[in-house]
Amino acid sequence: MTPRVFSPLVLFLVIGFLIGPFFIIVAASLSGGETLAFPPQGFSLQWVAKVFTVESFRESFAISMLLAIGGTAAALVLGVPASYALSRYKLPFGETIRTIVSLPIIVPGIIVGLALLRYIVVPFGMNITLTLFLAHTALVLPYAVRVVSASLNNLRSDIEEAAVLLGSSRAGAFFRVVMPNIRSGILAAFILGFVTSFNQVPVSLFLSGPGVRTLPIDMLSYMEITYDPSVAALSALLAFMSIGIVFLAERFLGFSRYV
Amino acid sequence: MSDTAFLSLEKLTLAYGDTVAVKDLDLSIRKGELVAFLGPSGCGKTTTMRSIAGLLSPASGAIRLDGADITRVSANKRSVGLVFQSYALFPHLTVFENVAFGLRLKKLPAAEIESKVTAGLKSVGLSKFSARKPGELSGGQQQRVALARSMVMEPKVLLLDEPLSNLDARLRLEMRTELQRVQKETGVTMIFVTHDQGEALSLADRIVVMLNGAIEQIGTPEDIYNRPVSRFVADFVGFENIFAVEGGKLKAGNGPIDFSGSLPPDTAGLVWRPRMVTLGSGPFQGTVRGASFSGSTREYLLDSPLGAIKAEEDATLAARETGSAIAFDLPVEKAARLKKFG
Structure with missing residues (x-):
């Protein structure tokens, strides 16, 4: 095969591999049949409608939202000052701190989940929701630090000195001239963190308790018992939600600059 | 003050x-x-x-x-x-x-x-x-x-x-x-x-x-x-011919050179801008090593027993040929006197 034919073919296969499953899920969720199947049998919206009636989906959606919003917010509360310190000062062990902060990306989630269960939840009887919240905060922190650092590095540090010489305190300078200029970076970090937390499976796998489950885990256990297309419908809805968020972020923030 | x-x-x-x-x-x-x-x-x-x-x-x-x-x-x-x-x-x-x-x-x-x-x-x-x-x-x-x-x-x-x-x-x-x-x-x-x-x-x-x-x-x-007052400042403001002075004598490439007239005892160096160098007459002999035309002036680089000398002449004067021998002078009265050579 010549490169002229070969490269478009590879491109097509890669794109198909990346996006194909999404189309399969959407098609399967519109199926008229009783079981999850592809190609779909007939057409109906009944499974999409059913998603909203399943009690456990509603509960786990609420928990996932709480974790995604609360965990990301907590990660930013920790991550913004950390990024600021790392980018503005020569800290002793600065590189080490940076590495430690990015560890949650590197360590496999399943190990984190198991470790938290075995060494925190079981021995100390720590509340599952609280453990999930801490785990998600830690998981999102690397993204928060990375994205906020990127926008801080694009911001000249002398504007803070300029603000101080015009009468502002150091802290005032941070809130008056630094924060407004990294606002879109913080929003981008929030969105990235939200999506990461919301779609998180391995860490949350071990951390479920009575009535406490994140949505992806709940979907897994739902499928073990009920093999109907409503899981596909829910997946499609979540995928659309993620796409919508990222689309809006790209539109208004130029999201791809930060990721 | x-x-x-x-x-x-x-x-x-x-x-x-x-x-x-x-x-x-x-x-x-x-x-x-x-x-x-x-x-x-x-x-x-x-x-x-x-x-x-x-x-x-x-x-x-x-x-x-x-x-x-x-x-x-x-x-x-x-x-x-x-x-x-x-x-x-x-x-x-x-x-x-x-x-x-x-x-x-x-x-x-x-x-x-x-x-x-x-x-x-x-x-x-x-x-x-x-x-x-x-x-x-x-x-x-x-x-x-x-x-x-x-x-x-x-x-x-x-x-x-x-x-x-x-x-x-x-x-x-x-x-x-x-x-x-x-x-x-x-x-x-x-x-x-x-x-x-x-x-x-x-x-x-x-x-x-x-x-x-x-x-x-x-x-x-x-x-x-x-x-x-110092070699550094002289160099920074464009003096090109910079010489240390020790015991009232100019320290140059081939050894100390006597000057007519005496210098104040605290003189540590003498410096000349290229345009302060007299060309065509004087006690020193040199060879034109290079020349460059810069509009209103011509700059020359001379080889001499004192070392390399940079001189400058009005461009309306005839150009001096590279390789030719030339007499020149470093007039003491025009020089800037350094109090510190370092």
Whole structure:
């Protein structure tokens, strides 16, 4: 095969591999049949409608939202000052701190989940929701630090000195001239963190308790018992939600600059 | 002079960690003076300026401004303005809000802020741009906004970091005129930092030449240009033929050379600009090694027993051929006398 034919073919296969499953899920969720199947049998919206009636989906959606919003917010509360310190000062062990902060990306989630269960939840009887919240905060922190650092590095540090010489305190300078200029970076970090937390499976796998489950885990256990297309419908809805968020972020923030 | 000093630095020592950047610096500046800190990068000029602004605490020594010791006064309470080399405008604020920033922090009434900002922008010729963001302005315009932003605060001292270095030649002249006008109109004491001798000579009332964290020479532009005291200053302001003097004799390539007439005993060196060298007659013999035409003048490089000599002649005179032998003189009465050769 010549490169002229070969490269478009590879491109097509890669794109198909990346996006194909999404189309399969959407098609399967519109199926008229009783079981999850592809190609779909007939057409109906009944499974999409059913998603909203399943009690456990509603509960786990609420928990996932709480974790995604609360965990990301907590990660930013920790991550913004950390990024600021790392980018503005020569800290002793600065590189080490940076590495430690990015560890949650590197360590496999399943190990984190198991470790938290075995060494925190079981021995100390720590509340599952609280453990999930801490785990998600830690998981999102690397993204928060990375994205906020990127926008801080694009911001000249002398504007803070300029603000101080015009009468502002150091802290005032941070809130008056630094924060407004990294606002879109913080929003981008929030969105990235939200999506990461919301779609998180391995860490949350071990951390479920009575009535406490994140949505992806709940979907897994739902499928073990009920093999109907409503899981596909829910997946499609979540995928659309993620796409919508990222689309809006790209539109208004130029999201791809930060990721 | 200390009785008229408006800003004085006393035994000022500045350090970054263990690295001493400026050591035991003494300097006093009168009210309304326009002073240049001149020197190569790393000489401590910017460090000294930052300490005056309060962005860097001295390791020892004192800074006095208008009769008060401000050594430990924090940067936001000093009444010292600074125009940054990069201008440091706030990118998220309009030009108007940039200039109003400090006035708003002072909690002045809105009408007063409005009128001060309007007047400030008018004085730098940017009234039309008040609603723009800094990113939509040219470098020269941004600098004028930065100047207005500092000046509306009515600082006691205005510091400028390399104010002309980021501008092209035409804007440089414009900004130079602008700075002189602002200084004349407001009478503000101005200090600017530069590595460009031309900037310092053309703009300053007084030049402080710095090297290795210490003052090498202080003087008027004429002093610095015509009467450098050290080899470094001489080299920096364009003297090319630089010779040490030991025991009243010129130390040159092939050994000491006698001079007719005696030099004051503290003479450590003699220096000549290329155009001070007499060509065609004199006690020394040389060979023309190279020539270059630069419009109004011709520059020659001579090989001689004294070493390499740079000479310059009016271009209306006939060109001297490369390789030809030539007599020349280094007239002592034209030379600048160095008190320190190092």
